[in-house]
Amino acid sequence: MSSGRIRAITGALAPSAVLLAIAILGLFFDTYWQYVFAISITAAVIGSALAMLVGYARCITIATGAMLAIGAYGATIPVVHGSMPFLAAVVTATLLGACAGWMLAVPGVRFRSHNLALITLVFQAVVIIVLRESKTLTGGAEGMHVPPPLILGISFAKDADFLLLCGALYALAIIPMTVLLAGAFGKNLRALASNENAARAFGIDVRHHLIAAFTFSSALIAFAGAVSAPRFRIIDPDSYGIFTSIFTLAYPIIGGMGSIWGGLAGGGILRVIPELLRPLADYIELIFCVLVVATLTFFPDGLASAFWMGTGRRSDAKSGASFATPEIELAPIAELFAATEALGPGAPAQAGGAPILAVEGASKSYGALRAVDDVSLTVAPCSLHGLMGPNGAGKTTLFNIVSGFLAADAGNVRMSGALLDQVRLESRIGLGMTRTFQHAAVFERLSCLDNVIIGLGRNTIARGLVRSVGQAFANADSRSERRAAQSALAAVGLGARTDDLAGALPLGEQRRLEIARAIVSRPRIILLDEPVSGVSVEEARRLRELLLAINGELGIAMVVIEHNIAFLSSLCQWISVMSQGRILAEGDAATIIADPRVRHAYFGEQEVAA
């Protein structure tokens, strides 16, 4: 086995090993502490499940208590009323939790922030009401007796045995969560949480991902509820109430939002604090609240991450290194071609033939404002096509129509002759169309390499899950992805920035990262929205060289929106000028600059002496 593979597999098993180790460590303490250890690792598992939903997807859920209750009751009722074996009951409860998560998410994830919080709150309240009212099944508010787990005739009634059982079951159950969070699925979740529009442009279906996150996370929470229920002897609806939901929300926040470790540590440690600080028991909730608000204010990445950073701080020595080279190294673009070969053929670049992009009579109105008014535009394959016009001319709206963010009121868009109207935004990257954004839209909390890997566009749910598993084994496919992303980064001159967080880059480098992300899938056309706005003259010149090289060597067509006329005229063979939603003029750079109508649109009535 290669060292990369060993490292990947060790990483996937490490959280399980830690849980199991803590369980075994607990055997050396008295029964009270064995109980404390058992609820602590339960909380750690809950924390890791919330790491997915709260930490990665940044969804506020107040339904954790309900999911725990579904797990606890879902396992206990079949055991008590149907004499189902314990393990089968736990599996049933887990599936029930997955279904509940799915049912909550399908209507829920249409919303974000406060509305999602409200819907989960509603779900929480309704589940508790139902449990309290179904007295024959659940014993109502008085609660329900839970027998000790019985597996193959062995009873796990003693605290030590129960702790070991918990450790073993949790260690197994947490592996899928670790794999998903560390892999492509987790990266995609963080990408959509950091910039939803950019995520969608690269094929991440936000709805599907959030529904999946709710489902997985709820399944694991229900599992934890099912396994831990016997330890409480009696379960009642109120111990899974709204306060449980809110305080579990603190686990990933305080622990840290960026990895499964934050959730594990947050849950494991916070759940033990009340036991350690018995004299302060009354103040414990208040302490939690203060901790959460303080963490959000001073350590947005969580206390665990702050601690992590404090002990093993990464050197920032590399920053600024890429500024040292005055010229962009263009050679690796050919390598990019070779490196992406392993991931299947890119879109073939063919000169001549049908226009790569044809917009026919597109219109879009906002109320009375016709932002785009009957615009037709043709882009030749492998060409560099400029799009300029005063503010509010409708350029970005046109881009949004072409890339699928907006549906046009009238007209249509064709790519190499094929109609795009029915093609969803998330699928357009598969046809060979990518874009950059007016405000650099990198995924700030991900490394440059991960940004570019997302740019490969292999981001449907199914593919993300399969890729996550592949990455846990560091299989050939995941290595090819890394190589392709690496060479794309090298191609734009960010080869030394691979592991740096995208948000830490200066603006000019973020623009280049966007370009790397846009070219790595070897698309046929890239839409660039103001690629040099806000960067220095020198940086703009370098970006122009880069774009020319990409166009020349990979044959990727580009449509470039830019206000910087000098930049645009030195980059593009053909320029279209928009004004007030219409195409005002088209032609090569010299014609456009000389055109009186263009001057009129830019400078007003008075003719400016040249």
Place this chain on the structure above:
Amino acid sequence: MMIVVGGLKFGAIYSLAALGIVVIYKATRIVNFAQGAFVLAGAYATYGIVEASHFGYWPAYVLVPIATGLLAAAVELGMLRPIRQADMFALITSTIFIGIGLSEVYRLVQNTEMLGVRNPLPGPPIFIGDVIITKEQIWVFVGAIMSALIGVAIFGYAPIGRGLRAMAANPRGAALCGYSNDGMNAMAWFLGGALAGLAGIFAAPSKGISPELAISMITAGFVAAVIGGIDSLRGALFGGLILGVAETLAAAYVSSAMKNAVSFLLLFLVLLWRPEGLFPEAKIRDV
């Protein structure tokens, strides 16, 4: 009919709570889950003035809104200002935990089951045909609606309101025009907190004072605000009334356990069919 009247009373209180949420949201784009705790603070202050200090109700109507307004402004300046640049997630979770924290402080200070405040307007009920209406119901309904309308008027017409609305539309533009964003944020929270305090005064006699009040008021206030349209002052008013009537009807004709379920059902339906609320203020475009 009697039930509807009772529902309108609670509905008017919900309207006040919802209005505070909407005012804060409109001006600062922060969804304030701590609003329930401000209502609780208002109710507790009412207890302090009316029951503990025997000052009667009139001072309460003046002092309580000021006190809760100052509390809300202090929360904004002290706790939320440092993270105003953070994302929605951080802001909302902060307000959730600030709310719970304030309720916890109350529980630690006043560790009793439930405090009661006497009826502000005792006296024989009024008969209109078969309908019996207590004076308290009329007083609470009229008082709460009047307070809400005053709140709307301040936001919509007073000079202070112009600053708030300017900031809602464009914080940087408002700052350039000489409105201090910090000051305006604090002002919005003061106004929202004052409305919560008024809700607390009106809620205290009939709902009692306990941490439960914070939870029930935040849930009801939010459901009302979302039903009406979180961006709409008018929506908050009507949303509260609709919710109050629906809840009391469900409690009377089905069962008291259904009371919560009905409000949630309403919320669910509105979010599914009309996510912008029943009374949206304006269409918002988001690109």
